[in-house]
Amino acid sequence: GDTTLGEIDSAGFATVLMDGLVTSYLELTDAILAEVDRLDGEALKATARRDLLTQLVALRHRIAAVRRALVAHRTVIAAMAGADFQVVTGTDAAPRFAALTERFEGAIGAIDTAREALLGTFDIHMSRTAQRTNEVMKTLTIVSVLLLPAGVIAGFMGMNIKAPYSTDDPTIFWFVVLGIGLVAGLTLVALRVRKWL
Numbered sequence: 001g002d003t004t005l006g007e008i009d010s011a012g013f014a015t016v017l018m019d020g021l022v023t024s025y026l027e028l029t030d031a032i033l034a035e036v037d038r039l040d041g042e043a044l045k046a047t048a049r050r051d052l053l054t055q056l057v058a059l060r061h062r063i064a065a066v067r068r069a070l071v072a073h074r075t076v077i078a079a080m081a082g083a084d085f086q087v088v089t090g091t092d093a094a095p096r097f098a099a100l101t102e103r104f105e106g107a108i109g110a111i112d113t114a115r116e117a118l119l120g121t122f123d124i125h126m127s128r129t130a131q132r133t134n135e136v137m138k139t140l141t142i143v144s145v146l147l148l149p150a151g152v153i154a155g156f157m158g159m160n161i162k163a164p165y166s167t168d169d170p171t172i173f174w175f176v177v178l179g180i181g182l183v184a185g186l187t188l189v190a191l192r193v194r195k196w197l
Contacts, residue, residue, distance in 0.1 A: 011093035029110040043125040149183040
């Protein structure tokens, strides 16, 4: 229904087609960046989904495929901006093709930015995974430190030798339990003072 479309010359028509192609790649890059932002949010959550790494790899492959498809047009767009193309077409469309080339290079830069943003998301994910691993190891270490003195004391009290205390007296058992609790409490205080806990 647009009657003015027929007034475009061949060089202008080629520019419009190529510009539409570049615009479609830019829109695709915007969608990829929105997906990267969503994955950033997932990576920053305290309980990240287990399939996040799979999603990151899939998006990385998608970015690579889009970049390969976009770069495949570089030869054509560079040829359109060349002086010999203007001589062949007989038009002076150099400014339009120069602007198109800049826009095309901007689209490549945008998809490269998306790739770098995805690498940042991967770094966040790996940092959060390492942090969760450190928290688990810290908990296991504290439990081990608390139970080690109890094991030593219980092992000492259970030796099969003549002890300097009566093994028939039930109050000795409670002294041992109290000693284990006291050692565990002092260990917790020492961990808190050193700000390890």
